[in-house]
Amino acid sequence: MIRPRHRTTVQQYPGHRARADAERAAHHQSYVSGSLVLNQSYEPLCVVSVKRAVVLLLTGKAEAVATGEGVFHSESLRLPAPSVVRLKRYVRIPRQLSSSPSRRGVFLRDDWTCVYCAGTAETIDHVIPRSRGGTHTWDNVVAACADCNQRKGSRMLQEIGWHLPRRPKPPAHWQLRGFRTGRRPHPTWEPWLPRFSES
Ligand SMILES: [Zn+2]
Numbered sequence: 001m002i003r004p005r006h007r008t009t010v011q012q013y014p015g016h017r018a019r020a021d022a023e024r025a026a027h028h029q030s031y032v033s034g035s036l037v038l039n040q041s042y043e044p045l046c047v048v049s050v051k052r053a054v055v056l057l058l059t060g061k062a063e064a065v066a067t068g069e070g071v072f073h074s075e076s077l078r079l080p081a082p083s084v085v086r087l088k089r090y091v092r093i094p095r096q097l098s099s100s101p102s103r104r105g106v107f108l109r110d111d112w113t114c115v116y117c118a119g120t121a122e123t124i125d126h127v128i129p130r131s132r133g134g135t136h137t138w139d140n141v142v143a144a145c146a147d148c149n150q151r152k153g154s155r156m157l158q159e160i161g162w163h164l165p166r167r168p169k170p171p172a173h174w175q176l177r178g179f180r181t182g183r184r185p186h187p188t189w190e191p192w193l194p195r196f197s198e199s
Pocket residue numbers: 114115116117118119144145146147148149
């Protein structure tokens with residue numbers, strides 16, 4: 001079971017209070033984010049619970065690459081919560097990405113964020129409208145909020161002076177696994193994610 005490092009002494013020693021609060025906040029963050037699992041090649045594979053990552057470490061299937069600020073507790077165990085672990089054996093992942101993007105896949109890739117205004121996205125927009133020959137492919141679909149989608153209508157971006165922050169492309173494998181609405185990668189994951197999100 002995972003719980004914050006509780007200090008019954010915090011009340012008696014107020015000087016420690018700020019630190020305890022910081023630890024609790026940090027613990028909460030790592031708990032929400034889970035642990036990033038890297039392949040032996042350091043390619044991000046998926047996100048698992050901290051508990052699952054600890055099991056991977058204890059069974060010798062993975063090594064710790066980075067730790068979060070929380071602490072993992074069990075009856076007989078106490079160790080820094082792993083935030084990034086790397087598998088010791090290479091796992092071959094068959095690419096099964098459909099050329100026809102699913103709604104969920106687009107939201108996962110774009111993190112439920114409107115590409116035009118960075119608000120919360122609830123709709124899928126075809127950058128080149130379907131009525132003007134746009135295809136339903138990864139390079140032509142983006143997550144958009146209802147407002148932007150409606151304002152854009154069936155016009156081309158250059159007609160209304162809008163720009164895409166990045167060229168839409170098929171998502172990296174890790175983007176489709178383990179990330180849920182509202183989740184943000186833990187800061188310790190960042191060295192591992194951009195390398196592959198750009199590929
Ligand atoms: Zn928008």
